[in-house]
Amino acid sequence: MEQSALDQIQSGQREIGLKRLFNEDYNIQEQLFLKAMNSFVDQSRHRLIDRLQHEKSKELLSLWAAFFVFLVSLSFWIMLIRRLQKWGGILSQEIREHHKAEKTANTLERKYQDLFEYANDPILILDPMTYRLLDVNRKAVDLLGYERDELLGLSLNDLILGDDQNSVEQLLKTLCPSNSTVSECTYRHKDGRPFPVEISGRLIDAGDKEVYQCFARDITERRRFQEERLHSQKIEAIGQVADGIAHDFRNALTAISGYNALGQNLLPKRHPALESLKRIDQVINQANGLIRGMLTFSRRQETERQSVELRQLVENSADLFRRILPAAITLEIDVASVQNFQVSADITQLQQVLLNLMINARDAMPDGGTLRISLSPASADRGDGSDTAGWVRIEVSDTGIGMPPEVQARIFEPFFTTKPDEYGTGLGLAMVHNIVSQHGGRVEVRSAVGQGSAFTVLLPPATPDSTQDEIISSRNWKSGAGEMILLAEDHRYVREIMAATLRHVGYEVVQAEDGLALLDRYRAHRDRLRLLIADLDLPGCSGLDALRQLRARGARLPAILITGTDSRDLSDQLDMETLLLRKPFQMATLARLVYSLLHQEARVDDRTHLDRPG
């Protein structure tokens, strides 16, 4: 019973167990109870301790677990925060970069737009299927003459001349992102005017679809340069051939002319054959003229440039022009708008230009008409990039049969002619072109079949130097009247050339090789001498010393002292009758100076060569 009560107590039925124990025998029960209690307490204590220990372990474990969890959580959160911070940084950087990229893209877009819009070459964006224009830049608008909106409705074929359409289409078909092809074709301006264009393009990705991006460069100027270069090469080749032919031709003519002269000398004065021999002379002269014409194509032609007043040239040539024109052709000359325009030119060649243009105009009007020669200032901006400001424009126009474009394209080619064989050599206009080019000018033509032609020659003005040369060479050359000049120069060859020049222009020359000879010759010819020319550095006695001696003896004749090395200002040592001429100087300058001194003209003011007493 006790045991069962104890078991009950132990098993958790303490109340029942205890009641059963106490009710039955207190002492025993008490002892038992105490024993049981002790045992129980011990057991309980152990159990409690165990439990407590167990609980404590469990709690500790829980605590540790919680702590661990806390740590893990903390790490996690720290990591998370850090990651979030990092992600936030990345995100904000990405946002910044995105903004930056967006800004860059916008800038690039603007740049591209600017490049596209303001590119110096016309750019056309085309639909690859229909060749319709999707976009064009300003230059394309300017080039083609259409408004932008008008262009966007057009196909590329609307802008290209018929013959070139197929080739351009073929070109476009070959385009791909990695292939850019270049080709030349002819575009048509809105006003119908054709012009050459170099077209290049590639297939590009425009975002939503692929398009053709085409560059259409106006190559009018380049073509012109190419044509001029080609023409120059042809002329050079012809010049070389002409030079060779002219050389042999002239030798033959020299022999014919010489033998002809010999024959004439051998015949008595009234011999009937003389007339025929003189005719041969005429033919020889004509042949020499032909040689000169051939030499126009040679770089070694015999030219003499001088300043030519164009209005005077045209007016002076008017009589000659009238003589070659039949009565049915009316000649109009309008030179009023150009006053005193000087060009640096070979006057004979310039006349040749006018004459060739006149003859062409005459032949273009077999039934008569009006031939007009006009002079006018050239406009500065001629629309082709060339600067002709300050130039003069000579226009020779006719109301004749005109020329189709294919003839116009070839008229300046040597040996190209539309005239019958017996009338044209095909060299006339080539000669015009060559002469004008050599004078730094340009020649152009406008013509329409049935309406006539107009040739325009554009010439640059003479430079101040060439104007000076003109004054030198055209005035006072061959103007001497046998006046005697004493020339003292120690350089024999120079002295001989100067003497020959002075004799050639009409003076008598006495020469002296040094200062003493100068004084001696002066004494011998003092009554007839009109002028003294002396080198400043003569051996024996300098030119200046010799002149001083002569002045001391009362010689009042004008004098020219020549110096090359002496750069001193000698003006205070020269009297009013003496000029200082500095080397280098041209023979024509010497002739002009001599004339001026002998004729007491207004004193010459030649800043480059002369010093005068102040």
Next chain:
Amino acid sequence: MIGPISIVLVDDHALVRDMLRQRLAQETDMVVLGCESNAQDAVRCCVATRPDVVLLDIDMPGLSAFEGARSIKRQCPGTRLVFLSAFFHDRYIDQALALEATGYLTKNEPPEVVVQAIRQVMTGTVYFSDEVLTRIVVSEDGARLAHAPESRTRLLTERELEMLAYIARGLSKKEIARTVGISVKTVEQHCAHLMEKLAIHDRVELARLAIREGLVEP
């Protein structure tokens, strides 16, 4: 007693040479001592006969007329040089002036002018036509042609110009050496210098330049 003016005629064109000989033979104060067809023979003839005047055509095969003239001038200082050319070529005139030639005539002139020129140079002066005289410039170095063409050939010496002319005529270095009477090595040196100065190292281009510059006839 002063004898007649002795003359040597040099021209590769037999017709011109014979015509001039016949024409000059008509002048009682002139005597033609020799007629040659190239500069080399002209030098030999002048050295042998010492003429008063040598009338030299410029463009002849073989030794250049200017080189021949230089040789005549050196060996026969009393002989006056008168050049006779088909045309007025600036380059030729400039070279003639550099040689202090006493005359320069073109074949365009009638034979009477040749006679007159010979007489004039015998008076101690020079004979140049109007076109040439107006363009002569007197400088410290002597006489030269005004507005003479400026080109790269200005960089060349007289000898190099001469070599360039021979190259343009198609002569080999050996032929040039034989013609001028110098060694092949010297010719090579001159050629190397002129090629360097002109920056042209191609014989065809050199020939083109020489023709353009009027150093030789095409």
